Amino acid sequence: MRRQYSIPERLGGFGIAVAGAAAVWPAFTAGTGLGLPCPLRWMTGIPCPFCGLTTAAVDLAHGRLLASLADNPAALALAILTVVTVPLIVLRQLGLAATPVPWSARTRRRTQVAAIAAAAASWLFQLHRFGFV
């Protein structure tokens, strides 16, 4: 089954949504009192690999690069992916780029391993950030 957009492109599209949400997040939380608590940290006190992403995204959306990196470097990684993939998405929308070629099983497997490794690294980062290691 050929996908219209590759997974990195879809993640790039997700990055656009995150950028938009991050721009208005402070006003939203201030106005409603709502937030996005980490279930793991809420229940156990231990941060998850994705803790700090909301704060990091808000920092990045407001130009605070170093603060964003200190919260969670994955936000910057997503931003880079977004910048790289958005032109490709535009080209596909305009019909100027062919539908993406499916990855081989080996490439998919390697990508899954890389994603798990990145999540593990992020978890270590958050555990260190919260003083657990």
Place this chain on the structure above:
Amino acid sequence: MNYASWIQRVGATIVDAIPFAILAGIGGAADSDMGAVFWIFYLIGVVYLIFNRWYLGGQGATIGKKALGLRLIGEQSGQPIGTAMAFVRDICHFVDSIICYIGYLFPLWDAKRQTIADKIVKTVVIKAA
């Protein structure tokens, strides 16, 4: 099958949330001390959520999904899943949430654009013809 994209599903969820947000906002504005008036509006909002997500959703599309031209159907049957299963599906969204909400991002890379809740109750969200 023409599966709904992640952003379409997010859009539908936002549209679904608007009436509840309006009701809660009116209740909060009318009664900032969270007295009886606030709770009346809040309960009306909860009734709306139940009607929208479980009854209408069980019929195939919540208000939000209808607005975006989406349908919720059983993966095997191709038919709406009914009120009871729509309720069960919402309970299963607990799994999507408990892993730091990553379950809600599954439609970004899943072949059938399913959340974990969708996989548990075997549903898919498609673009209505």
